[in-house]
Amino acid sequence: MxxxxxxxxxxxxxxxxxxxxxxxxxxxxxxxxxxxxxxxxxxxxxxxxxxxxxxxxxxxxxxxxxxxxxxxxxxxxxxxxxxxxxxxxxxxxxxxxxxxxxxxxxxxxxxxxxxxxxxxxxxxxxxxxxxxxxxxxxxxxxxxxxxxxxxxxxxxxxxxxxxxxxxxxxxxxxxxxxxxxxxxxxxxxxxxxxxxxxxxxxxxxxxxxxxxxxxxxxxxxxxxxxxxxxVGPHAAWSSQAPGAGAPGLLAAATTLRGELVGGTLKVSLHNGSGHNFPSGFPGRLAVLGMQGFDAQGAAIWQNIKTDPMKEHPEAVFNKMYVDAAGQPVLAPYGVTLTRDNTLKRDETRQIEIAVPTAVVRVELALKYWLVAPLAAKTLQISGSLAEPRVRLKATVTR
Ligand code: HEC
Ligand code: HEC
Ligand code: HEC
Ligand code: HEC
Ligand code: HEC
Structure with a gap:
């Protein structure tokens, strides 16, 4: 079609x-x-x-x-x-x-x-x-x-x-x-x-x-x-590009919101870009971080501490390729695309997760990597380009 x-x-x-x-x-x-x-x-x-x-x-x-x-x-x-x-x-x-x-x-x-x-x-x-x-x-x-x-x-x-x-x-x-x-x-x-x-x-x-x-x-x-x-994602790493440091095009096309209902946090992320998010170069990675605070303002909960793929894979938007032995490899060497959790055009992704009822406020932050950490390590890319940038934020209150 x-x-x-x-x-x-x-x-x-x-x-x-x-x-x-x-x-x-x-x-x-x-x-x-x-x-x-x-x-x-x-x-x-x-x-x-x-x-x-x-x-x-x-x-x-x-x-x-x-x-x-x-x-x-x-x-x-x-x-x-x-x-x-x-x-x-x-x-x-x-x-x-x-x-x-x-x-x-x-x-x-x-x-x-x-x-x-x-x-x-x-x-x-x-x-x-x-x-x-x-x-x-x-x-x-x-x-x-x-x-x-x-x-x-x-x-x-x-x-x-x-x-x-x-x-x-x-x-x-x-x-x-x-x-x-x-x-x-x-x-x-x-x-x-x-x-x-x-x-x-x-x-x-x-x-x-x-x-x-x-x-x-x-x-x-x-x-x-x-x-x-x-303008594309690189602008967030550049000091001279229009929209540098600012959310720019991504913020104009994407909506991120959530609600706290009892012990559940419901988040929705809408992709209004003209294609998948992320798109293009398959090494891109976006992770939706969630941090919960109690009435006193103390951080008491988060969806991810160390390993996003183990702790909360639904919040990880990426593609993963494996070789014939099932080992993760760079996209050019993949024989199978084992995971495609990118958002389709016009898709609204709903994510639900249990939170302690003492959480009264959640800060959402969409982090974006130009090169996912594993690929960056393989390619020996370090420094600023290997670091994520927070591209979108939202606050959820009870
Ligand atoms: C000496 C001035 C001058 C230089 C130097 C120049 N241009 Fe132009 N160009 C013009 C003018 C005048 C027009 C026609 C008016 C317009 O379309 O704005 C034009 C038209 C164009 C168009 C068609 C624009 C349209 O609206 O369809 C393109 C494409 C273009 N130029 C590209 C270039 C590129 C690439 C270079 C450098 C390699 C270049 N120009 C160098 C003066 C120049
Ligand atoms: C990746 C392709 C691409 C490259 C590279 C590119 N252009 Fe263009 N250019 C376009 C397209 C597409 C448009 C028309 C956009 C539209 O009107 O929808 C355009 C429009 C223009 C126009 C007409 C401007 C207007 O909107 O009236 C000029 C002049 C021009 N380009 C000059 C240049 C010059 C000079 C360079 C290099 C510095 C350049 N372009 C590089 C794709 C490109
Ligand atoms: C001749 C090939 C070519 C054409 C034609 C072309 N692009 Fe690209 N484009 C590239 C390449 C290669 C890159 C990646 C550059 C890099 O990251 O090294 C790129 C990157 C981009 C990016 C990502 C920028 C970022 O911040 O990462 C955007 C957005 C983009 N192109 C839009 C367009 C649009 C819109 C057009 C048509 C008007 C167009 N391109 C036409 C080759 C092309
Ligand atoms: C409705 C608006 C819209 C349309 C139409 C659109 N894009 Fe995009 N595009 C976006 C947004 C928003 C992003 C994310 C930008 C960011 O991360 O800052 C993006 C990102 C990109 C990227 C970078 C992807 C990545 O994650 O590395 C490329 C390349 C690109 N677009 C090319 C294109 C091309 C080619 C077309 C046409 C076939 C197109 N876009 C149509 C809005 C659009
Ligand atoms: C058919 C066109 C095409 C060919 C051939 C191509 N690329 Fe690209 N490449 C692109 C486009 C378009 C982008 C931008 C996609 C985006 O921004 O998401 C890109 C982006 C990339 C990026 C990401 C760059 C960055 O700064 O984030 C890498 C790495 C890359 N290409 C490597 C290669 C290598 C190595 C080759 C040769 C084996 C190659 N590409 C051949 C079109 C091509």
Whole structure:
């Protein structure tokens, strides 16, 4: 069913490409794709765009797309090194397909992650059956950058432009090129954000690229633009990303509440994101901690003291993979997904647990790990990135 939906979305996208322009957001006279006036600039380098698209470049610099290369993301680098040691150096080309797709161009791109050109210098996104890796982002003519609007030839004095790209206009198709689904060598699904998402619902861009004001001085004549910070969980670890330290996007999409009824604490957690929670990289972990206080304010109860999986597995939202011997392994080496306790899209999870009746107040805290402790140990990731952050809180009183 889901696969059918996706396939029909694919067909729509393919048809729309041939009618390019019809779906555009503005009606500026669109000429066919115009050749770049300047061919010498390294368009893979966002610094080249900063003179005119300053707001977008500044937002983008805080994003994990800008940091998707192994020289900028220690978690990716650790997994890449770990796997290359086991599977050989040829593996790096596989990672490049999504983490640094323009690396082969050399220059700035050689050490860059997902750059401006990755999404804007494309002719099309072809969602080939079965194989949906990054080869589906088909590079467009050199120096031609297309976005969500019809841009008339000659308007940009440094690069070529063209009619709006349907794959960008819909705010989802371009993302699917890398976020749809990944399977490991054993055919087990590891990352499936695109599969979890409803193609007929809100687009990826509607949540991850909210409309924000454009400061004076940016080239665009429009008063607003779509944020290129691509906010996700990493923002909570970053000092510069929008929403850093603040609950941000997660809080906007998630509700956490509870009630104390006699000797029972009833908690409900609603996932209003566009996909599972957590989604994407299968090493993520979220744990709902509960701490109970008596009338004097003394902490007298908690659901987890040392080992969440032993003490209160219902409060642990994660995926677990095992090898043929049943031992926990990193997702790429799993032959079975033994546990998937992530919340589905739009799911409200109810958790009930017994509490001492002397508890009059409970503090709930949703803790989030970018890499679950066992995986962090295996990959030798330590320091701040291995530490959890409290992403959501709620207080329950009698
Ligand atoms: C089909 C595209 C694709 C390929 C190929 C790919 N990745 Fe990724 N990778 C992603 C996406 C998309 C994310 C972000 C998911 C998220 O944030 O939850 C990601 C995230 C990660 C993360 C988490 C990074 C962090 O900072 O939290 C690691 C680790 C990772 N990938 C390792 C690898 C390695 C190693 C390879 C090569 C063997 C690889 N990936 C190949 C798409 C891909
Ligand atoms: C000299 C100024 C200038 C520079 C430098 C520049 N652009 Fe542009 N760009 C423009 C103008 C002007 C437009 C058309 C007006 C608009 O759409 O805001 C435009 C339009 C675009 C569009 C289409 C936007 C839409 O609304 O559909 C994209 C995508 C784009 N530029 C990307 C880039 C990237 C990526 C770089 C860096 C490699 C870059 N530009 C460098 C001036 C510039
Ligand atoms: C991961 C893909 C991706 C990357 C990387 C990316 N963009 Fe975009 N960009 C988009 C999408 C999608 C939109 C349209 C969002 C919408 O309107 O729904 C967009 C819109 C734009 C627009 C039109 C702004 C507006 O809303 O009017 C400009 C200009 C632009 N991008 C420039 C850039 C520049 C410059 C960079 C690099 C610093 C960049 N983009 C990197 C996907 C990307
Ligand atoms: C060329 C491949 C590619 C495309 C296209 C792409 N992404 Fe990503 N995206 C990645 C990779 C790789 C990562 C993981 C980077 C890392 O953690 O090292 C990522 C990470 C993310 C994250 C997680 C940020 C965080 O804080 O962990 C979000 C959110 C995201 N992408 C949204 C989008 C959206 C929305 C689109 C479409 C407009 C899109 N991506 C298009 C490759 C891509
Ligand atoms: C209704 C809003 C909404 C829509 C639609 C949506 N997302 Fe998200 N997404 C979220 C929220 C909320 C989070 C959690 C952010 C956080 O942890 O700070 C998230 C997290 C993510 C992450 C990081 C997952 C992780 O735990 O590592 C990625 C990658 C991502 N989204 C990509 C996408 C892509 C690709 C699409 C479209 C297929 C999409 N999202 C559609 C709201 C949305």
């Amino acid at each position: 889901k696969a059918d939906l996706l396939r029909s979305g694919v067909i729509v996208a393919a048809i729309a490409v041939h009618g390019a322009g019809c779906q555009s957001k503005s009606s500026t006279e669109a000429k066919p794709v115009s050749a770049p006036p300047t061919a010498s600039a390294d368009f893979n380098d966002p610094a080249v765009c900063a003179g005119c698209h300053s707001a977008i470049v500044a937002e983008f610099a805080t994003s994990m797309h800008a940091a998707a290369h192994e020289t900028a993301d220690p978690i990716f680098a650790a997994m890449r090194t770990f796997r290359i040691e086991r599977e050989g150096v040829k593996l790096s080309a596989k990672c490049e397909r999504c983490h640094s797709p323009r690396a082969a161009d050399g220059g700035k791109a050689a050490t860059s992650g997902v750059t401006c050109t990755t999404c804007h210098n494309i002719a099309d996104v072809v969602m080939a059956e079965g194989k949906r890796g990054n080869e589906v982002l088909m590079p467009g003519p050199a120096g031609v950058l297309r976005g969500p609007h019809d841009v008339a030839a000659g308007v940009a004095t440094i690069h070529g432009v063209g009619p709006a790209l349907p794959a960008i206009v819909d705010g989802t198709t371009v993302c699917m090129a890398c976020h749809e689904v990944e399977k490991n060598a054993a055919g087990v699904v590891t990352c499936a954000t695109g599969m979890e998402h409803d193609r007929n619902g809100a687009s990826c861009a509607s949540c991850h690229m909210p409309e924000v004001a454009t400061a004076n001085g940016a080239a665009s004549t429009r008063p607003t633009h779509r944020s290129h910070a691509f």
